[in-house]
Amino acid sequence: xxxxxxxxxxxxxxxxxxxxxxxxxxxxxxxxxxxxxxxxxxxxxxxxxxxxxxxxxxxxxxxxxxxxxxxxxxxxxxxxxxxxxxxxxxxxxxxxxxxxxxxxxxxxxxxxxxxxxxxxxxxxxxxxxxxxxxxxxxxxxxxxxxxxxxxxxxxxxxxxxxxxxxxxxxxxxxxxxxxxxxxxxxxxxxxxxxxxxxxxxxxxxxxxxxxxxxxxxxxxxxxxxxxxxxxxxxxxxxxxxxxxxxxxxxxxxxxxxxxxxxxxxxxxx
Numbered sequence: 018x019x020x021x022x023x024x025x026x027x028x029x030x031x032x033x034x035x036x037x038x039x040x041x042x043x044x045x046x047x048x049x050x051x052x053x054x055x056x057x058x059x060x061x062x063x064x065x066x067x068x069x070x071x072x073x074x075x076x077x078x079x080x081x082x083x084x085x086x087x088x089x090x091x092x093x094x095x096x097x098x099x100x101x102x103x104x105x106x107x108x109x110x111x112x113x114x115x116x117x118x119x120x121x122x123x124x125x126x127x128x129x130x131x132x133x134x135x136x137x138x139x140x141x142x143x144x145x146x147x148x149x150x151x152x153x154x155x156x157x158x159x160x161x162x163x164x165x166x167x168x169x170x171x172x173x174x175x176x177x178x179x180x181x182x183x184x185x186x187x188x189x190x191x192x193x194x195x196x197x198x199x200x201x202x203x204x205x206x207x208x209x210x211x212x213x214x215x216x217x218x219x220x221x222x223x224x225x226x227x228x229x230x231x232x233x234x235x236x237x238x239x240x241x242x243x244x245x246x247x248x249x250x251x252x253x254x255x256x257x258x259x260x261x262x263x264x265x266x267x268x269x270x271x272x273x274x275x276x277x278x279x280x281x282x283x284x285x286x
Contacts, residue, residue, distance in 0.1 A: 022115070022120040022148075025145075025148075025150060025173065026145070026150050026151065026172070026173035026174045026175060027150070027151070027173060027174070027175045027197050027198050028173075029122045029150045030073070030122050030150060030151065030175055030198045030199065030233075033072050033073055033121070033122050033255075034199070034233045034254050034255065036072070037072060037254070037255065038254070040285065041250070041251075042250055042284045042285050043236075043246070043249050043250060043252075043253050043254060043255050043256055043284055044072035044073060044235070044254065044255035044256075045071045045072050045073075045246065045255070045256060045258070045280060045281050045284050046071070046072060046073040046074060046075055046122075046124070046235065046255055046256070046257045046258075047066055047071055047074060047075070047257070047258050047259070047262055047277055047280075048074070048075040048076075048077055048090075048126065048257055048258065048259035048262065049062055049063050049066075049074065049075075049076065049077060049262070050077035050079055050090065050093045050094055050097050050263075051076060051077060051078065051079070051097060051102055051106065051107045051110045052079055052096070052097030052098075052100050052101075052102030052106070052107075053079075053093040053094070053096050053097045053263070053266075054093075054096060054266070055100055056100065056102065056106070056110070058270070059097075059110070060110055060113060060114060061270070062266065062270065062273060062274070063076075063114060063119065064114065064117060064119060065270075065274050066274065066277045066278075067114075067119045067120075067121055069274070069277060069278050069281060070281065071121065071277065071281050072121060072122075072255070073121045073122035073123065073124065073150075073255075074121060074122070074123045074124065075124050075126045075153060075257055075259070076107065076110070076111060076123050076124065076125050076126060076149070077090070077093075077094065077097075077107075077126050077127070077259075078104055078107045078125060078126065078127030078128075078131065078132075079093075079094035079095070079097035079098045079102050079107075080094060080098075080127060080128040080130070080131055081095075081098060089259075089260040089263050089264055090259060090260055090263065093263050104127070104131050104132065104134075104135045104140065105135075107125065107127070108125075108140075108143050108144060108147045108149075109147070111123055111125070111144070111147040111148050111149050112146075112147040112148060114148070115147070115148035122150040122151070123148065123149050123150055124149065124150060124151045124152065124153050124175070124177065124198075125144055125149045125151070125152050125153070126152075126153040126154075126155070127152075127153075127154065128154065128155060128156050129154050129156050129157050132152075132154065132165075137164045137165055137168055138164075138168050140168075141165070141168035141169055141171075141172050141174060142168070142172060144172075144174065145172040145173070145174055149174065150174060150175060150198075151169070151174045151175030151176065151177060151197075151198045152165065152169060152174060152175070152176055152177065153177045153201060154176075154177075155179065157178075158178075159178050159191050159192055159194075159195040159196070160191065162176065162178075162195065166195060169197065170197075175196075175197045175198025175199070176195075176196060176197050176198070177196060177197075177198055177199060177200070177201050178192040178195060178196040178200060178201065179192070179200075179201045179202075179203055180192050180200055180201070180202055180203065180226065181203040182203070182204075182216075182218065182222055186229070189225075189226065189229045189230070190229065193229060193230040193232055196232065198233075199232060199233035199234065199235045199254065199255065200226070200230065200232050200233070200234050200235070201235055201237055201257075202222075202223070202226065202234050202235060202236045202237070202253065203237060203238050204216055204219065204236055204237065204238045204239045204240070215239065215240070215245055215248055215249075216239075219236075219252060220252065223252055223253065233254035233255065234253050234254050234255075235253065235254060235255035235256060235257060236249060236252075236253040236255070236256045236257070237256065237257035237259070240256045240257065240258050240261075241258065241260070241261035242261065242280070243279045243280050243282070243283035244283070245280075246280045246281075246283040246284040247283050247284070247286055249284070250284065250286075256284075258277075258280060261276065262276060262277060
């Protein structure tokens with residue numbers, strides 16, 4: 018089921034985390050790249066998973082040099098680019114999903130170059146008008162984010178920053194002082210991609226971050242299976258699954274939808 022869309026931007030994310038906390042689970046935010054395997058099918062996938070009740074979405078904007086992403090997402094975004102997907106078409110996709118009644122928070126995930134080329138203020142304003150709730154920009158460090166930060170603050174959108182296992186106290190302080198919505202916690206050093214096991218150090222890693230901030234923490238990179246979702250209960254405020262869903266999609270739409278449902282159900286067990 019979807020939830021009535023009465024809140025927007027950071028307020029929508031706050032409500033999402035509060036709802037998941039009340040149900041004693043982590044929020045599940047699947048990633049989908051607009052335009053993969055084609056525009057219509059990417060929207061169909063998001064609609065289908067939204068109807069299953071997941072908490073929110075990371076909406077991928079394809080880019081030619083996705084440095085943080087592994088081969089699965091790189092291949093998907095390249096196909097989307099070859100099919101003519103642009104920043105504007107991704108914004109139009111969010112608008113179309115809202116018009117179809119999708120109510121969960123949607124975060125636009127894209128690299129800085131296409132967004133700057135589009136126009137920072139214009140992009141943030143258009144993202145808000147389309148129905149997005151925040152931005153995730155993997156190659157945007159907080160000390161260089163003033164243009165995005167000012168625009169997002171003005172429009173009420175969240176601006177998400179990343180922390181990694183290698184982040185020192187100064188970097189943690191900088192990210193938590195400037196982020197809004199949540200902190201994207203990278204599970205490992207390296208690129209995105211499905212993994213069989215979650216790192217053994219996650220408990221200590223999260224304890225170190227919790228000592229520095231009370232912002233919601235959302236884990237990404239490597240979360241792939243229903244068992245991972247079970248393991249994360251009580252540890253993280255949310256988690257993102259990307260490559261595993263794309264790989265399931267390659268076996269068919271029903272496979273992708275089934276895996277998303279299994280992961281969501283496991284997060285509530």
